[in-house]
Each structure stands twice: as C-alpha cells, then as structure tokens.
Amino acid sequence: MRIILLLSFFTLFSYANMGEILYQGNCHTCHGYDKANSAPSAKAIQQRYKEVFEEKEAFIDFMREWIKLPKEESALMPDEIRKHGLMPILGYDDFTLNEVGNYLFETEF
Numbered sequence: 001m002r003i004i005l006l007l008s009f010f011t012l013f014s015y016a017n018m019g020e021i022l023y024q025g026n027c028h029t030c031h032g033y034d035k036a037n038s039a040p041s042a043k044a045i046q047q048r049y050k051e052v053f054e055e056k057e058a059f060i061d062f063m064r065e066w067i068k069l070p071k072e073e074s075a076l077m078p079d080e081i082r083k084h085g086l087m088p089i090l091g092y093d094d095f096t097l098n099e100v101g102n103y104l105f106e107t108e109f
C-alpha cells in the first residue's frame with residue numbers, strides 16, 4: 001500500500017513538473033521568466049495571450065500552432081518581432097508544446 005501511494009505521488013509530482021522542465025529545456029534560453037532578453041518574457045507572453053484567450057484550451061491551441069510556424073501576420077505580439085526579429089521554426093513536437101502551453105497558462109511568474 002505504501003509503495004502504491006509513493007508511486008502515485010511520484011507520478012503526480014513528475015506530471016506537474018513536466019511543463020516546467022520542458023520550458024526550461026526548450027524556451028528559457030530566449031524567454032526569461034519575467035525579463036526580456038532576446039525575446040519577450042514568459043510573463044509578458046502569458047499576459048498578452050490571456051488578454052486574447054480566456055480559455056486554457058484556446059490559449060494552448062493558438063500558441064502551439066503559432067510556434068510550429070511563426071508568422072508576423074498572425075502574431076499576437078508583433079512589436080516583439082520588430083524588436084527581436086521573428087522567432088525561428090524550432091521543430092517542437094505537439095506533446096512538448098501542449099505541456100509548455102499548460103505551464104505558461106497556469107504559472108504565476
């Protein structure tokens with residue numbers, strides 16, 4: 001019984017942290033948490049995306065599809081393109097983008 005409890009604890013724990021780990025590995029070099037370096041911060045992205053999408057699913061779906069093919073015409077933060085240049089196509093898979101999207105929606109930066 002104890003082992004089962006422990007295992008489910010680890011499963012929950014690692015699930016909750018998946019988006020954060022993927023964000024750190026894939027996005028953080030360019031997107032700092034609350035400071036813009038070579039790209040807008042996670043905080044700024046969250047604010048802008050939540051202005052447009054109240055619902056988590058729509059927030060994640062739009063972000064996932066935009067990241068797969070970044071375009072100025074569909075960008076929600078076009079001023080950032082003028083400042084930093086267009087985000088490159090980086091070939092992330094859907095799983096990564098859904099987890100990172102969830103993390104960006106849920107986290108307080």
Ligand code: HEC
Nearest residue numbers: 026027030038039075076077078080081084085086087100
């Ligand atoms: C090599 C640097 C780099 C990496 C890595 C990177 N980005 Fe970006 N990203 C940028 C730059 C530069 C911009 C600002 C210009 C633009 O919007 O194209 C940007 C813009 C964005 C935007 C705003 C799009 C809009 O609607 O205007 C989102 C959302 C975003 N990135 C999410 C991510 C996520 C999530 C990851 C990781 C999975 C990631 N980026 C990885 C450089 C990067």
